[in-house]
Amino acid sequence: xxxxxxxxxxxxxxxxxxxxxxxxxxxxxxxxxxxxxxxxxxxxxxxxxxxxxxxxxxxxxxxxxxxxxxxxxxxxxxxxxxxxxxxxxxxxxxxxxxxxxxxxxxxxxxxxxxxxxxxxxxxxxxxxxxxxxxxxxxxxxxxxxxxxxxxxxxxxxxxxxxxxxxxxxxxxxxxxxxxxxxxxxxxxxxxxxxxxxxxxxxxxxxxxxxxxxxxxxxxxxxxxxxxxxxxxxxxxxxxxxxxxxxxxxxxxxxxxxxxxxxxxxxxxxxxxxxxxxxxxxxxxxxxxxxxxxxxxxxxxxxxxxxxxxxxxxxxxxxxxxxxxxxxxxxxxxxxxxxxxxxxxxxxxxxxxxxxxxxxxxxxxxxxxxxxxxxxxxxxxxxxxxxxxxxxxxxxxxxxxxxxxxxxxxxxxxxxxxxxxxxxxxxxxxxxxxxxxxxxx
Amino acid sequence: xxxxxxxxxxxxxxxxxxxxxxxxxxxxxxxxxxxxxxxxxxxxxxxxxxxxxxxxxxxxxxxxxxxxxxxxxxxxxxxxxxxxxxxxxxxxxxxxxxxxxxxxxxxxxxxxxxxxxxxxxxxxxxxxxxxxxxxxxxxxxxxxxxxxxxxxxxxxxxxxxxxxxxxxxxxxxxxxxxxxxxxxxxxxxxxxxxxxxxxxxxxxxxxxxxxxxxxxxxxxxxxxxxxxxxxxxxxxxxxxxxxxxxxxxxxxxxxxxxxxxxxxxxxxxxxxxxxxxxxxxxxxxxxxxxxxxxxxx
Numbered sequence: 001x002x003x004x005x006x007x008x009x010x011x012x013x014x015x016x017x018x019x020x021x022x023x024x025x026x027x028x029x030x031x032x033x034x035x036x037x038x039x040x041x042x043x044x045x046x047x048x049x050x051x052x053x054x055x056x057x058x059x060x061x062x063x064x065x066x067x068x069x070x071x072x073x074x075x076x077x078x079x080x081x082x083x084x085x086x087x088x089x090x091x092x093x094x095x096x097x098x099x100x101x102x103x104x105x106x107x108x109x110x111x112x113x114x115x116x117x118x119x120x121x122x123x124x125x126x127x128x129x130x131x132x133x134x135x136x137x138x139x140x141x142x143x144x145x146x147x148x149x150x151x152x153x154x155x156x157x158x159x160x161x162x163x164x165x166x167x168x169x170x171x172x173x174x175x176x177x178x179x180x181x182x183x184x185x186x187x188x189x190x191x192x193x194x195x196x197x198x199x200x201x202x203x204x205x206x207x208x209x210x211x212x213x214x215x216x217x218x219x220x221x222x223x224x225x226x227x228x229x230x231x232x233x234x235x236x237x238x239x240x241x242x243x244x245x246x247x248x249x250x251x252x253x254x255x256x257x258x259x260x261x262x263x264x265x266x267x268x269x270x271x272x273x274x275x276x277x278x279x280x281x282x283x284x285x286x287x288x289x290x291x292x293x294x295x296x297x298x299x300x301x302x303x304x305x306x307x308x309x310x311x312x313x314x315x316x317x318x319x320x321x322x323x324x325x326x327x328x329x330x331x332x333x334x335x336x337x338x339x340x341x342x343x344x345x346x347x348x349x350x351x352x353x354x355x356x357x358x359x360x361x362x363x364x365x366x367x368x369x370x371x372x373x374x375x376x377x378x379x380x381x382x383x384x385x386x387x388x389x390x391x392x393x394x395x396x397x398x399x400x401x402x403x404x405x406x407x408x409x410x411x412x413x414x415x416x417x418x419x420x421x422x423x424x425x426x427x428x429x430x431x432x433x434x435x436x437x438x439x440x
Numbered sequence: 441x442x443x444x445x446x447x448x449x450x451x452x453x454x455x456x457x458x459x460x461x462x463x464x465x466x467x468x469x470x471x472x473x474x475x476x477x478x479x480x481x482x483x484x485x486x487x488x489x490x491x492x493x494x495x496x497x498x499x500x501x502x503x504x505x506x507x508x509x510x511x512x513x514x515x516x517x518x519x520x521x522x523x524x525x526x527x528x529x530x531x532x533x534x535x536x537x538x539x540x541x542x543x544x545x546x547x548x549x550x551x552x553x554x555x556x557x558x559x560x561x562x563x564x565x566x567x568x569x570x571x572x573x574x575x576x577x578x579x580x581x582x583x584x585x586x587x588x589x590x591x592x593x594x595x596x597x598x599x600x601x602x603x604x605x606x607x608x609x610x611x612x613x614x615x616x617x618x619x620x621x622x623x624x625x626x627x628x629x630x631x632x633x634x635x636x637x638x639x640x641x642x643x644x645x646x647x648x649x650x651x652x653x654x655x656x657x658x659x660x661x662x663x664x665x666x667x668x669x670x671x672x673x674x675x676x677x678x679x680x681x682x683x684x685x686x687x688x689x690x691x692x693x694x695x696x697x698x699x700x701x702x703x704x705x706x707x708x709x710x711x712x713x714x715x716x717x718x719x720x721x722x723x724x725x726x727x728x729x730x731x732x733x734x735x736x737x
Contacts, residue, residue, distance in 0.1 A: 080695055087488050087698060109489045109698075192680060247592050397489050400696060435487045439697045440510045440684075 036062045037319050039326045042069050043097035044078055044309065048343025051361070055338065056329035064322040066095075066330070075099050075194060079400065086111040086314065093314045094323040095330070098143055100134040100308050100392075101399045104216065107137040108397035113313040115141040119324050123331060130390050131348040135310045137395070142312055144331040145348035147339055149307035150386040151202065152290040152379065154257070154267045154274070159183060163291045166302070167203075167231050170266060170294050174240040177265050186235065187253045187267040190245035192411035197393065197403050198305045199268065200410055203228035205303040205391030206296040212433065216396030219429045221422060229410075229418040229425075231296060236413035246412035258284055268293070270307065271383060275344055290379040292386045303391040308348060338362070341371045346383055353380050401432035401439055408440045475711065481704035488698040501705035511706070513682050514689040521602060521685065522666040528606045529662045530655070533613030540614065541621045558611040566675035569604045573676075591676060597683045604672050609665055613658045620654020621647070656725035663717055668710075686710055 043049050053066040060066075071078040079102060085093060086106070098106065106112045115123050123144035124132060131148040135141060153170075155163045159182060164170035170186060177184035189195030204211055209224015236245055242256055242264070254273040257264045258280035267273060277285040293302030311331055313323045329335060336347040337355060341362035347353065358372035373380055396402060405428045409421060431437030485497045505511050536554050543550045557565070572580040573591050581590065590596035624647050632642045648655075670687040673679055679688040686706065694703035 076696070083488075083698060084695060105489050109491065404692075404696070435490060435697070435699060436485075436504060438505060438508045438510050438689075438702060439692050439699075440679075440689075 036060060036065045037322045039064045039066050039094045039319060039323050040069055040092060041066050041095045041097065041326070041330070042071055042082060042093055043095075044071050044075075044099075045073055046339075046343050046345065048339045048345070051342060052330060052335050052338055056326060056335065059329060060326070064319075064326050066326050071097070082106075086316065089316045091316050091318045094317040094319060095327045096312045096314055097146070098310045098312050100131070100306060100310060101403070103135055103142050103310060103312070104137045104395050105397045105399055106312060107140070107142040111315050112142040113315050113317070113320055113324075115144065115313075115324075119328065122328055126333070126349045126351055128348055128350050128387055130306055130387060130392060131308055134306065134308070134392060134395075143310035144312075144327055146309045146311045146331045147336065147345035148348040148387060149270055149346055150383060150390050151198065151268055151270055151293065151304040151307075152273075152382060152386060153293055153302075154269060154277075154288055154290050156183070156265055156284070157287045157289050159265045163289070164266075164294050166295045166298060167235065171235065171238050171240055174265060175238075178240070183263050183265045184240060185242050185256075185262075185264040185266070186240050187242055187248065187256055187264050187269075188235070188245070189249055189253055189268075190236065190241070190413050191247050191249050191252075192407045193249060194403055194407065195249055196410055196413070197406050198307075200228055200232060200406065201393050202293060202302070202304045202391050203231050203296060205305070206293065206300070207231070208297065208300075211429070212394040212396060212402075216394060216433065219426055219433065221426045221429070225425075226418050226422045227296065229416050229421050232410065232413050233416035233418060236416070246414070255280065268304075271346060271377070271379065272344060274379070290382050292382060292389075301389060303389060304386055306387060306390045306392060309345070340373065341376045344376065346377070346387075350384070353377075353384050396433050398433045398435045401435055401437065402429060404439050405429060405432045405437070478704045478707050478711075481700050482708045484701050486699070486701040488700065497701070501701050502709075505702060505705050505709065510689060511686075514684050514686045517598070517683060518667060518669070518685040518687075520598065521605065521669055522663055525602050525605045525609070525666045526659065526662045528602070529610045529613045529666075530617075530658060532606060532610040533617050533658060533662075536610060536614035537617035537621055540618050554614060555611045557608050558615075560608070562608060562671045563675060565608055566604060566672045569600065569672075570676055573600055592681065594681045594683060597677050597681060601669075601672055601676055601683065604676065605666060605669060608672075609662055612665075613662050616658040616661065617651065617654055620651035620658075623654070624650040652725075656721070659725060660718060660721045663721060664714060667714060667717060686713075 049068055053068045057065050071081055082096060120141050127145050131145040135143040135145050160173055164173050174184045174186050188199055204225045207224035207227040209222050210220045211225055213220050253267050253269050254276040257267045258277045277288050293304040295302040311327045313327055317323045333349050336349050337352050339345040340347045341359045355373055358370040360370045362371045409425050409428055482501055486494050540551050572578045628646050629642055632646050668687055669685050673685055673688050677683045690703050690706040693699050
């Protein structure tokens with residue numbers, strides 16, 4: 001952080017006079033300086049983000065210039081950087097690319113400028129309900145959803161032509177496949193990190209349970225939540241997952257599925273698993289199909305947890321007016337379509353899923369021609385269905401504590417003892433949401 | 441101080457104080473003030489995410505930390521790391537010191553080579569250990585069998601952390617001990633040899649006792665060094681699977697949890713523990729603090 005803080009002002013003071021000098025020498029008089037106000041965008045690494053910023057800069061016509069600053073790859077590292085600088089009231093941050101779970105924390109701490117009036121109306125227009133709810137806190141809007149995400153069940157059409165409807169059915173299918181000597185494993189993220197919390201949240205929601213009360217001030221952890229523990233434990237101990245379950249993160253899951261001698265038949269993962277399988281093992285990708293999460297109760301659909309990026313404007317930004325304007329451009333339908341087709345980020349605006357027009361600037365690897373929603377997201381309908389009926393992680397300013405403690409208590413999933421683990425979870429989470437407990 | 445103080449001496453003393461003052465002020469600003477500030481913060485409920493709930497809670501944070509399982513796990517891990525690594529460092533350090541002391545040819549080269557690990561930045565060294573032990577890519581990762589990830593399990597992680605610590609700190613201990621070896625009177629060793637003492641007897645009855653002050657200093661330094669272990673663990677495991685030391689736990693509560701109250705409480709406890717360690721070691725080993733030599737005993 002120190003390095004970055006030290007480097008930035010130097011770069012700016014160096015770059016601006018250089019640009020002015022260049023402009024003065026190259027441009028004929030009367031053209032003016034089109035540099036505009038510099039707006040910094042702190043965003044997680046994404047293939048499309050630079051192109052997005054450039055497109056917006058062009059549209060801004062000199063009113064502002066978005067400069068992309070890439071955050072670390074892991075969510076933990078991203079949050080640490082942002083939080084440290086915001087706590088110090090750093091004015092160098094303008095627009096922040098936030099994980100869906102951070103809005104309550106950042107809003108409660110007073111680090112985010114509220115979206116009001118026409119800004120708010122524009123940020124909410126056409127946005128799917130659940131992604132939008134992740135940008136709100138206490139009835140106010142603190143960020144604009146720029147993309148969303150949802151976990152799906154991926155399966156191999158040649159092994160199971162009809163996907164399982166419930167977790168019980170999936171375990172039974174896996175056992176049958178195993179007995180027949182075919183690939184059988186169910187892969188999911190079971191390492192001690194946020195990915196495990198995501199899986200557990202999905203299971204609890206599908207069981208009709210709740211972890212926290214709606215306002216996030218009380219631990220509920222009802223019968224559905226205990227049921228979720230039982231399923232997680234059953235999955236981990238039925239010899240149907242990979243032996244590396246307790247170490248597996250998203251990447252491990254899709255890599256294990258795409259491996260040449262893969263033993264996997266199912267994977268629970270984000271849509272990026274499709275693109276990854278296409279890259280790693282095109283043969284397997286041809287048989288890869290996606291559907292919504294398996295359910296827990298018979299006859300009831302499964303639920304999976306949403307992810308995505310929300311764009312917030314820092315409360316300490318020295319240029320809030322331009323920052324809001326730039327953020328609105330970055331979350332606009334045009335930008336979200338570009339991010340979806342070029343970067344694979346599922347849009348938060350519903351209409352884009354039905355937009356058939358391809359985008360010339362986004363070319364699909366080996367296949368010729370520009371990408372459209374149909375080619376970039378063959379499972380767009382499934383994603384949309386999953387998002388409409390998704391689960392959300394508990395909203396609380398102490399989410400970080402909650403998540404850290406939950407991942408710790410649930411690890412390793414094979415050691416879960418539903419009633420006892422529920423007791424421990426209730427006790428630790430009660431301390432965690434009051435931020436009185438100690439983080440492991 | 442029995443001599444009468446002359447006006448000249450008085451003026452000189454005043455000048456001395458005046459000349460010291462800037463340094464003293466700087467010391468207060470950079471050392472004393474942060475410590476006092478940490479103590480003040482440790483008595484408050486102060487979480488940056490709940491700025492509205494800031495209040496004085498007395499010793500509440502201390503009760504919360506001292507009654508918490510995670511804290512005692514971290515204390516246990518730290519104690520294990522201190523115990524094992526200090527013992528290994530002293531043994532290895534002594535062997536290295538003897539090698540450096542005795543080597544007849546290429547003395548400079550031997551010393552330089554032995555000291556290289558101490559000269560490498562801890563984070564860089566920790567990363568090279570991390571890559572060496574990473575599953576799939578590391579050249580050491582298959583030591584415990586194929587398809588293992590030693591850094592994802594408690595026992596192996598701790599062993600690796602201790603190896604990294606010992607590798608880094610042993611040369612420094614050796615350097616301190618070599619100073620002690622130089623103090624061993626050669627004539628005493630010769631006399632012992634003439635009296636028929638074996639090599640081992642000469643070492644344990646003459647060399648070691650003569651080295652006691654140096655061993656004491658090495659012990660204090662390596663204990664404190666192991667006590668404040670942070671960067672190695674931060675890089676290797678980030679404290680996952682109960683491998684975090686007290687310093688890592690404090691970092692997590694401050695930078696991830698943003699809980700200034702709890703983290704300050706931990707800092708104060710670490711400060712007190714460090715002071716206690718130094719006090720006990722000085723008493724037990726009879727080590728003179730620097731500048732104490734002339735008082736004798």
